[in-house]
Each structure stands twice: as structure tokens, then as C-alpha cells.
Amino acid sequence: MNQQRSEELFREAQRFLPGGVDSPVRSYKAVGGTPPFIVKGRGSRIFDVDGNEFIDYVSSWGPLILGHSHPQVVEALKKAVERGTSFGAPTELEITLAKIISAAIPSIQMLRFVNSGTEATMSALRLARAYTKRDNIIKFAGGYHGHADGLLVKAGSGAVTLGIPDSPGVPSGYARNMLTAPYNDATAVEQLFELNPEKIAAVIVEPVAANMGVVPPRPGFLESLRNLTSRFGSLLIFDEVVTGFRVAYGGAQVKFEVAPDLTCLGKIIGGGLPVGAYGGRKDIMEMVAPVGPVYQAGTLSGNPITMTAGIETLKLLHQPGFYEQLENKAASLEKGIAIAAARAGVNVYISRVASLLTVFLTGDRVIDYESAKRASTAAFSRFFHSLLAEGIYWPPSQFEAAFVSFVHSEEDVQLTIGAIEKALNSL
Numbered sequence: 001m002n003q004q005r006s007e008e009l010f011r012e013a014q015r016f017l018p019g020g021v022d023s024p025v026r027s028y029k030a031v032g033g034t035p036p037f038i039v040k041g042r043g044s045r046i047f048d049v050d051g052n053e054f055i056d057y058v059s060s061w062g063p064l065i066l067g068h069s070h071p072q073v074v075e076a077l078k079k080a081v082e083r084g085t086s087f088g089a090p091t092e093l094e095i096t097l098a099k100i101i102s103a104a105i106p107s108i109q110m111l112r113f114v115n116s117g118t119e120a121t122m123s124a125l126r127l128a129r130a131y132t133k134r135d136n137i138i139k140f141a142g143g144y145h146g147h148a149d150g151l152l153v154k155a156g157s158g159a160v161t162l163g164i165p166d167s168p169g170v171p172s173g174y175a176r177n178m179l180t181a182p183y184n185d186a187t188a189v190e191q192l193f194e195l196n197p198e199k200i201a202a203v204i205v206e207p208v209a210a211n212m213g214v215v216p217p218r219p220g221f222l223e224s225l226r227n228l229t230s231r232f233g234s235l236l237i238f239d240e241v242v243t244g245f246r247v248a249y250g251g252a253q254v255k256f257e258v259a260p261d262l263t264c265l266g267k268i269i270g271g272g273l274p275v276g277a278y279g280g281r282k283d284i285m286e287m288v289a290p291v292g293p294v295y296q297a298g299t300l301s302g303n304p305i306t307m308t309a310g311i312e313t314l315k316l317l318h319q320p321g322f323y324e325q326l327e328n329k330a331a332s333l334e335k336g337i338a339i340a341a342a343r344a345g346v347n348v349y350i351s352r353v354a355s356l357l358t359v360f361l362t363g364d365r366v367i368d369y370e371s372a373k374r375a376s377t378a379a380f381s382r383f384f385h386s387l388l389a390e391g392i393y394w395p396p397s398q399f400e401a402a403f404v405s406f407v408h409s410e411e412d413v414q415l416t417i418g419a420i421e422k423a424l425n426s427l
């Protein structure tokens with residue numbers, strides 16, 4: 001694969017941007033090599049500066065469930081841009097998107113839009129602490145909730161990939177307020193509650209873990225968290241930044257029928273533009289300024305461009321059969337990979353929830369962070385580069401989800417399975 005222009009740009013980028021990127025995982029540090037510099041995306045494909053074309057399974061890390069530059073979203077955005085990009089004043093678009101979200105996720109009676117998932121989780125924790133008048137938070141090892149101070153404790157995503165689970169620069173006092181338990185281990189959570197009576201403000205969890213690779217909740221796990229938080233007077237926060245409108249219309253709480261007190265959203269609800277939101281019970285949300293004393297603000301929050309992309313995207317998702325068709329594509333990919341792995345004689349553990357999928361290069365079952373880490377990252381690098389050379393843009397880390405989108409065709413899926421068989425054969 002010719003990467004001459006990308007190599008030049010990557011060298012230049014590193015002079016001005018740390019690692020040449022604005023988010024660590026994009027630099028390919030975990031797998032080595034040069035990331036293709038992208039010029040354009042259309043449907044399921046992206047195109048780089050050297051003229052290479054790829055079938056994309058990163059999908060901007062989740063938002064692009066409709067693929068790249070969906071004509072209806074692009075058309076609406078053009079019109080919105082002509083009317084003005086930001087007013088710092090209320091618009092009707094914010095009500096429209098809030099109503100769509102609230103109708104899809106009944107536990108969200110009221111919400112606040114922000115500009116990233118990080119802002120959403122950070123603000124939700126502040127609110128939970130204010131509401132309960134407690135300081136401690138329980139999170140799960142390998143759970144990623146953005147890069148806010150205090151949440152970078154045993155975090156997933158880029159933090160696993162780079163091997164810096166605890167970032168320098170986070171005051172030790174922040175980290176002390178975070179208690180961690182293994183994912184899928186409700187007994188460990190119960191013990192933390194018993195050891196810290198009336199100190200725990202909230203449990204924050206990805207209802208389907210997607211940042212240590214995909215790890216589904218065990219049956220009963222989310223229900224146990226619901227019961228424990230209620231019993232001990234603390235709040236349950238679902239971080240649905242990835243799973244919201246991804247694993248079902250609405251999200252994981254609709255799919256698994258467990259309602260949290262607060263929900264964090266991002267990614268899909270912005271249709272590819274920067275976004276986040278947090279919301280939940282009205283009595284809790286009414287503690288947020290200006291109604292209540294919990295301060296949180298944003299110059300560009302709820303801006304008309306993001307709201308427009310979100311509204312158009314969610315409208316397109318709310319069509320009969322959308323999620324079934326999407327899941328069928330992902331299921332056929334999963335099945336093809338399993339057959340390819342058997343033929344290649346390579347042990348893999350394929351973990352899939354709806355259109356989120358990780359191929360762990362291990363023969364063992366993956367149920368939490370410890371078991372995820374048993375996968376071979378060295379083998380993954382070879383697997384990844386073989387796919388890239390075959391025109392498949394797979395997430396550049398063993399501990400990330402591949403995102404199947406609605407525009408992946410049967411042909412895309414078959415090409416991908418072929419490339420995966422070749423990649424597994426070369427391990």
C-alpha cells in the first residue's frame with residue numbers, strides 16, 4: 001500500500017501536534033506504522049491522501065451509524081449553516097432534539113446538551129455528588145468515561161492501549177474518591193457499598209462495555225447495580241455515550257430494560273458533530289443551574305449545527321426494521337469471522353452486541369478487563385496491518401469496538417471476511 005503522502009503529513013503533524021494527532025488512538029501507537037490521512041468519506045468507505053480506499057469500521061468511533069456524509073444529513077446541515085452557526089441563545093432545535101431523546105429513553109425526563117462525552121460524564125458526577133451530598137464514585141476496571149480528572153482511574157480505551165491507566169496530572173485526592181470493581185462483578189460492588197456506608201454518590205457504568213473491547217453485561221448484572229444503588233441511597237449512572245442509539249433505538253437501557261437515574265450520551269446523538277448530553281430524573285436535573293445550584297455551562301452547547309445533525313440522524317434511525325437490519329449485517333460479519341478463524345486454525349473470542357464487535361485474539365472467554373488483557377496485542381498488530389493493506393480500516397487497538405454501520409453492504413461484509421481470513425492465516 002502506498003502511504004507516501006500520509007508519511008510526509010504524519011512527520012509534519014508531529015512537529016505541531018503531540019503524536020501528530022488530537023486524540024491518542026489515532027496515532028497508531030498500539031499497532032505501529034503510519035495512520036492514513038483521510039480526505040473524504042462516502043457511505044461505508046473512506047479515502048486517504050494517497051488515493052487508498054478503505055471499508056471503514058471505525059465510523060468516527062461510533063457516531064456514523066448511517067455511514068459517511070449521508071445525503072439527508074448533509075442537506076440539512078448546509079441549510080443550517082446558511083442560517084448561522086451559533087447564537088449563544090436558545091433555539092427551537094434544542095427542544096426538538098431533547099423531545100426525540102426523551103421519547104426514546106423514558107428515564108430521561110430532562111437533559112442538558114454539552115459538547116463531548118467527557119463533559120457529559122464529568123457533569124453527571126458533579127450532579128450526583130451534589131444531589132446525594134456524598135463524594136465517592138464506583139466505576140469499573142476497563143470502563144472508559146472520557147478523560148475528566150478522577151475518571152482516569154483504571155480506564156479503558158486509549159488509556160489501556162497506551163498502558164497509562166492512571167494519568168499523571170490527576171491530583172491524588174481525586175483518584176481517592178474513585179472506587180473500582182471488576183466489570184460484571186456485582187458482589188464486589190456490594191462489598192464496596194458495605195465498606196463505605198453513606199459515602200457513595202453513584203455507580204457509573206457502560207451498560208455494554210465498549211472500551212476494553214466489547215464486553216456484554218452478564219444477565220442480572222445491570223439489575224443488581226440498579227438494586228444496590230437504590231438500597232444504599234446512591235444514583236445509578238449509565239454511560240451510554242457509545243451504546244445510546246447504537247445497541248437499540250434509545251440504547252442499552254431500552255434493550256436490557258433497566259432504568260438508571262442519570263444517563264450520559266454523546267457520539268450518535270450529534271450525527272458526527274461534537275456533542276454530549278446528560279439527563280435523567282427531573283428532580284435531579286432541576287439541581288442544575290440556573291434552576292438549581294450545580295453550575296455547568298457551555299459557549300457552544302446545543303449549537304444549531306450539532307442539533308440539526310442529531311435531529312436528522314435520529315429521525316433516520318427511527319424507522320421500522322432499522323436496528324434489525326443493522327444487527328443482521330453485524331451478525332453475518334460475526335459468523336463469517338468465526339468460520340474464517342476455524343479455517344485458519346486460530347483461536348479467537350468474538351464478542352458482539354448488536355452492531356458493536358471485537359475480535360479478541362485469545363482462546364479464553366472475555367468477561368472483564370483482566371480477561372480482555374489476555375488477548376495478544378503483538379498478534380493484533382499483525383492482524384491489523386494485514387487488514388489495512390487489504391483495504392479494511394479496522395480500529396487500531398485490540399481494546400476497541402469495531403462499528404458496523406447501516407451502509408455496510410453484503411459485498412463489504414464478504415470482502416471483510418475474506419481479508420480477515422487472510423489476516424488470521426498470516427499470524
Ligand SMILES: *Cc1c(COP(=O)(O)O)cnc(C)c1O
Nearest residue numbers: 116117118144145146239241242
Ligand atoms: C467516547 C466515550 C466517552 C467520551 O466521549 P468524548 O466525546 O470522546 O469526550 C465517554 N464514555 C464512553 C463510554 C465513550 O465511549
